[in-house]
Amino acid sequence: MPLFRTAPKAHGRRFVIMGLPRSGTTYLMTLLNAHRQVYCSGEQFNPYAVVDIADRDNTVETIGTRDGDPAGHVERFFDKALAGRHDRVGFKFMLGHNVDALESILEDRDLTLLYVHRDNKLAQVSSWIKAAKTRNWAQNRVDEHVSRKIDAGPRKISQHWHDYATMDRLFAHLFDTLPHHKMQVEYRTMFAPGFNDRLCDFMGIKRDGGMKSPLVKQGSNDILERFEDPEPIRKYFTRIGRADWLEPEL
Numbered sequence: 001m002p003l004f005r006t007a008p009k010a011h012g013r014r015f016v017i018m019g020l021p022r023s024g025t026t027y028l029m030t031l032l033n034a035h036r037q038v039y040c041s042g043e044q045f046n047p048y049a050v051v052d053i054a055d056r057d058n059t060v061e062t063i064g065t066r067d068g069d070p071a072g073h074v075e076r077f078f079d080k081a082l083a084g085r086h087d088r089v090g091f092k093f094m095l096g097h098n099v100d101a102l103e104s105i106l107e108d109r110d111l112t113l114l115y116v117h118r119d120n121k122l123a124q125v126s127s128w129i130k131a132a133k134t135r136n137w138a139q140n141r142v143d144e145h146v147s148r149k150i151d152a153g154p155r156k157i158s159q160h161w162h163d164y165a166t167m168d169r170l171f172a173h174l175f176d177t178l179p180h181h182k183m184q185v186e187y188r189t190m191f192a193p194g195f196n197d198r199l200c201d202f203m204g205i206k207r208d209g210g211m212k213s214p215l216v217k218q219g220s221n222d223i224l225e226r227f228e229d230p231e232p233i234r235k236y237f238t239r240i241g242r243a244d245w246l247e248p249e250l
Helices: 025-033 060-068 070-082 099-107 121-134 154-177 187-191 195-203 230-239
Strands: 014-019 038-043 088-094 112-117 181-186
Touching: 014 025, 014 070, 025 038, 025 088, 025 112, 025 187, 025 195, 038 070, 060 070, 070 088, 070 099, 088 099, 112 154, 112 187, 121 154, 154 181, 154 230, 181 187, 187 195
Parallel strands: 014 088, 014 112, 038 088, 112 181
Antiparallel strands: none
């Protein structure tokens, strides 16, 4: 018996954005939300809250109900979202947030899946370290946070990038085997010419030349410029054959 019991008319309308922190999932979420036919909620399985676009519910009762029945939570989310005016409805799911929810998502073949990953793990991890320290995960305007330097050395970064790279490597193999309507997106491709049109075509929605995410990049495009002490970073990543990660990402 399938874990989701959403009505057949929902076929093709429901989607999930998947990926690791700082891979570009929030950018993709906000980009899709810039399209009038799309509603994409935030992290429905964040350990601390059910996160929507503009608010969050962190009550013990809500978290307990969700975690006690992950498949039921997703079903209720989609039932409510499908009753609205949007043609495509979905949410963001971070790999590592809830393994039971992940299993349920993968078993629902009617879901459209978008998997976002970031090849430059130095850029990804440095972004995560900065955001985790300041608790500033996304922003719509440039301020002093963007130029704030990161206090981190090679060993701390190495620990995290190997964690991320391992999970991405394993999940990518699994993702390739899935029968879903699916799309794998590398971070840089979202900023390449023509991506918005390809995304709309994949989602089965009208192309919109005005689609634009309101987010601003939270760190310098010059990766070494992000760090308080960049020289150890440069030496280490050059030595291990990852000097390409030191180049501008975009």
